[in-house]
Structures are given as structure tokens and as C-alpha cells.
Amino acid sequence: MTVVHEPGAPGADVLRRQDPELAEVLLAELARQSTTLQLNAAENFTSPAVLAALGSPLANKYAEGYPGARYHGGCELVDVAERIAVDRARTLFGAVHANVQPHSGSAAVLAAYAALLRPGDPVLALDLAHGGHLTHGSPAHLSGRWFAFTGYGVDPDSGLVDYVGVRELARARRPRAIVCGSICYPRHLDYALFREIADEVGARLIVDAAHPAGLVAGGAAPNPVPYADVVCATTHKVLRGPRGGMVLCGAELAERVDRAVFPCTQGGAQMHTIAAKAVAFGEAAAPAFTTYAHQVVANARVLAAGLAAEGMTVLTGGTDTHLIAVDPAPLGVDGRTARSRLAAAGMVLDCCPLPRGNGRGLRLGTAAVTTQGMGEREMARIAGLLAGAVRGRGDGARTRQDVRELAAAFPPYPGCPYPG
Template sequence: METPFWGPDFDALTSTDPEIADVVLGELERLRGGLQLIASENLTSPAVLAALGSTLSNKYAEGYPGRRYYGGCAQVDVAEEIGIARAKELFGADHANLQPHSGASANLAAYAAFCEPGDVVLAMDLKQGGHLTHGSKVNFSGRWFEPVAYGVRADTELIDYDQVRDLALAHEPRLIIAGATAYPRLIDFAAFRSIADEVGAILMVDAAHFVGLVAGKAIPSPVPFADVVTFTTHKVLRGPRGGMILCRAEHAKAIDKAVFPFSQGGPLMHSVAAKAVALREASTSDFQDYATQVVANAVALAKGLEEEGMRAVSGGTDTHLALLDVRPLEVTGAEAERRCDAARITLNKNAIPFDPAPPATASGIRIGSPSVTTQGMTEPDMAEIARLIGSAVRAEPGTTAGDAALAAAADEVSRLATAHPAYPRNSG
């Protein structure tokens, strides 16, 4: 089908605003010239990008399909209804809301649906893998609610479910949150459900990081256990930047009201449509193969980094991410991140459980396999990437040997990225 003249048109951007066009091209070249190992990032398909750059961006559509506050919503109603149906089918959920602008927006709506200011919320400690919206004092979740934090065991670095239960019994939280940003292992949703039932709490699962693995049937789903599941759509799920909420039928009205009109106005209909595209892609057997490979690659990468002298937190990973303690190499997480960046390897410093270093320095790095798996890389490539990370982390910038090692690693990274390009030129 011929692209309509009003569709995505990079020539129009180039002629209208060459400065921003240069930024867009520069980002594309950055993706094509390096390795993207940020666990919370991925490469959307050209189809998702096309929906994001469509005329649906123009439409104001406060409300929900069939109940809008503006006229002219017939087409966007169809897009949202398609997305809702796809989400419910893909995840086996009673209800879906595709309107949250982000994962944080989805979490705010979940709090609003079930809690009043001052209610106790039990969630994972940010210092041990949790999320900013799970009770941090600098976030609405810690300022408007009363956070109680659970963590991991010192001996295994796995969630301490006995502690979760003890804290729940002691504090009687209104909301219990399962989910994290830097926890590499599977979460026992049945255990959380049992604890929530024992104290009469609502169970919320923040599945932002791993929901794409659920969609691809690579790991168990939280949907049968949770009252509400919130997540982002741009990580393993490989959709546009945005959020989504799934919930049980009895909570549908409360969730919808908490999104609109409580916390948001008009939805971003181009993003809603792009989420629908991503959900369709996630329902395919190809995506299931992808999700399985994401986990296999993360396991292989963690193993390779252990062979390079780093310690895998909790002994490894069951998901798309791994957390590595870099102290055995006598370097901080921040310095490891800088050295890898010099070698065109993008990852992030991250605190490890019971980290003695401040967050801005950190003792660990977090790596993720979604983007490189999207580019078609497999376990042998992960072994090569682990070797390159090890070489970069051990290289000391400012020394002749260190600078040479980083330059050599950057050249090898470029070769690997060229063999598996991001957005190959024939992909649209």
C-alpha cells in the first residue's frame, strides 16, 4: 500500500527543522553503531513507529470509547477498542485500560483506585530493586502514602517472603505491591496473593519490566493472582513508550475513573493505537520465540560476565535482566558504566542489595537483553558481548593501555552491531 502523503515523512522534518532532523538521525546512528543493554529499553517495530507518527496524534478524545467529551472520535474509538480486546485476550484479563501515559501514571491510577492518602502500602525497597513509585519519599507514593518496605535475604538475595508476611501482619497495608526494576528472578505471585488475602489487602503487580515475557509465554503470568497489574509498554513488550493497566472485572470502574478524569485528561491516541499494534505483534509465535530468546540471552550474558570476574546478584537470572556486582574488578558501577560507554556499550550503574556505596556511585551494573535480541543476537553473541564488557570495565581510561583497550573494544562492538543492525535499511 502506498504511504499517504500525510503519513510519516522524514523529508518534511529535514526541510522544516534540520537541527532536530540531525538529532533523529544521530540517535539512529547511535543505535546502529553500538550495543544497547539498558534493561528497560527496546527497539519498536516500524509498524509501531508508523502508528506513533500518524494523524491520530491530532485527536482530542477525553473519556472512553462511546463516552467521549469531544465529537469526531469514531476512528480513535475503533483503535482503542481493538487495543482493549487484544490486551484482554493476550493476557487473559477481565479488563484493560490503555490510556496511562507511562508506568508511573498507571501506578498513580492504581493507588487512586484503591487507597486514600495516609494508607499503608507495602512494596519492595528501592535500594534492593524496587521502583520510585513504590514508596520513595521523593515521589508521590512516599509523600501521600505510608510506605513500608520489604527486601531480599542477605544470604540468597531473593525476596524474603517471610519478611513480607511479617510486615503485612504488623502493618496491615491497604495495598501490597509485587514487582521491581532490578530483581532478576521470578516472583512468587501465589505467595503474595496468600499474604494479601490474609491481611485483606489489594494485590498490585507492577509488571513493567517483565510483562513482555508474560505475553511471550516465557515466564508465568501475574494476572490470575493480582487484583490489578500495571506495566509499561516499551520494555520487553516492544511497544511505544506508555503504560497500561489490567484488572479484575469488579475493579474496572474504579480503575477507569482513576485514570480519567482523576489523573489524566485526553489520552494520546497515537500512542494508544501504537500499543494496539504492539499487542498484535506480541500475540504471534514469532514473539514467543523472541521472548524465549530474551531469557536465554540474559542467562548467557550473566554467565559470561561471571566468567569475566563479576558476581551475578542472586546467582543469575530467570528474566531479561541481570545485576552484576563489579567490586571484584575493583571498580564502581558508575565507572564501569563510563568505561562501557566509551566502548559503545550502553548499560547502567545500579545499586546491589545492601550496597555500601551511594546510588550515584553504586557497586553494580544492570544489563538487559531485549534490544540485542530484537537485533537477532543469540547466545554466542552474548559470550562475545560479555568479553567486550569485561575488557571495557578492566580498561583504565587516560592510560595508554586503557585507551587502546577501549578503542579496540569499540571497534569490535561496531563490527558486532553492523552484523546485527538496529533498524536495517530494508525494514521500512
């Protein structure tokens, strides 16, 4: 499905007059997004309504605290906006409580730790080398410095989570919490089994649903809320909202989660972003978003099959989600080289770790191109363009032109110099 966009952007005209230097940067970025293929699994295109909320007067308001209990005056209307966002998030995900203030997915995860853990507590999470996130115990992150993380892994042959290994590690380590989530796992996670393992060892279950949250909202992925003590998520990616995070939980942990977000880990809420989240939650509750979410998955499966047919190794043999992880080694290149060649051809994506410590692969996603209106036919074409660019054969200029023409046929913001 295609996002509907309204023509005209008065904000662009104001910025051109007042700050032409920065206006040129924004216009150049729109040109980049409009002439290349956005295959980054963590990115999407928001609607003009979301962007309008981001650029609204709510950006001026300081609002530390929560609705009805702010540390600043003049918060009557932003209180309404936040309550709308909270109510829509709760309804969308079937959660008892929602905190929509986290500035990012990482901030949401940090708040979950602050609510449930104490420094030094043992925690189980997916090993970073197997697709765990920075917040899942990296020594470069506060999580790895404050808590004693042990990483579980995926089976080196299938690429699927080794649930037997998770249970064995949980029994051995007796963690205070188990973190369930990944930045490059293309299959649905077994939340019920993670819950069973957590209960067996007396651990809290934290689900980091940064990637699948949008699919959950659209009914295209299982909902972790009934199984987790706390669910952390981003509001961008497939959910197609502004860059930000949220935390979902039950009544038992509501106050602890709220205090963990503010005042423990954050200051004033970004009210313009919270309003934009409310808009996105409202859009995700519409029937059209359900159609979109399922099309995202259908597109990912076609793209994965196309890449396998071109000779790449598709991790786990396919995908259940918007995300695809592949090893380009059969085409004679490593992940970083492949990414560079793809960038030169106008296809934007990321690297990801490969099982068995075999270097880096490629991580792709179909959320953004699906928002632009592309379907299975375009995914088959993208697979061919991508494989050709990775091989580095033929006319690179011709491939870049083919990418440009495909992108031009599905502009993200038609009729706008840039949205806002």
C-alpha cells in the first residue's frame, strides 16, 4: 500500500528563506531517499501527519513528569496528547500499561533494566555475535558495565535460536532476567517457551520487540505482551512512526516502569514526538495497516527467495518477518564489500553477524519499499539488481540507473519539495 501525501510544504519555503544552507541539506536528503532503495531493516517512511506532529508547537513545551503530575506549568494540552498516545498504544498491543516517553528503543530497554534489576544482577540475552543488540550486554554499553550478561546463541547450522541451550544456561546462571530479542533474527521467537524457561528459574522476561512491533500491531507477528513482564519497542521501523521508544507492561510493574523512565533514566518528555507517536498508533489501528504489515512479510519472503535463487545463502532458510539476513560469500565477496558495492548502486542496507563466527553478512528489510507501494514483482526485480551489484559484473552505471528508475516510480513523498 502507498502512504497518502498532501502536496505543498510551507515549512520548506520558510526554511529556504531563513537558512538556505540547511534547506539544501534537507532537500539533498530527500533526493537521496527518493532515488535510492531504502532496504535498511530499521528504517521506514513516516506519513506527513506524523511529520506534521513532529514539527508542531508541542516541540516548544517542557513537560517533565506525567499527565496530571508535571513539574512545569502550561501542560494541560500536552497532557491530553500523551494520554491519547498511551491509550492508543495500550489498545493497539493489548497492554495494561504503556509508557510512551522513551526517546529511543535503547532508552526503553535501559528503563526496563532500571525497573527490574540492580547492578551486578545476572542476565541472559542473545549473544551480540549471534544478533543481540548493543543494549543486550555489550561492554561498550551501560548494560554490559552494570550487569553480568551471559549470551545464548543460535544453532550454527540452522541459524535458529537454540532453546535447549537457553534453558541449560538459565538453569546454570539463575538469571534475574532473560532478554528475548534480536536485531537480525528473521523468524518469530517462541515467547511462550521463553516465558516457561523464565518461570522455571524465577527470572523476569524482557522482550525487546524493536523490530517486530509494527508487525505485531498489524497482526502479522505474534504478540509478546501476554508472555513478557516488560516489552520494549521502537515506534519507527515497521510501525512507521517517529524515531522513539515505548515500554509496555502489566499493572504490577506500571509504577516501577514509569519511575525508571522518569526520573531515573530520562528528563523532560519530547511532547512533539509523543504526539507523533499518537498519530502513528492511530494509523496502525486502521485496517489499511493490517494489509500493509502482511504485504511487508509477503515482500520479504519473495525477496529472500529471489536472493537464494541468485546464489546467496539466506540465513534460517527464509523469513517470517520484514527482515532478511544473507551471506553473500557464495558470490565471492564478504558482507562489507557487498554493502559498499550496493551503496554505490543505490541500494542502502546494513551488515549483520553470521553464525559460526564467519564474518559479516547482509541485513535487509522490506518495510520502507512496501510503504512506497512496491509489491512482489518489484521484490523479484530488486533481488536481481542486488545480486548483480554484489557480483560487481556488468555496467555499474546501468544498475544505478535501473535502481533510480525503480525508486522514481514509487516516490515516498510525491508532490512535496520535502514533507513537513
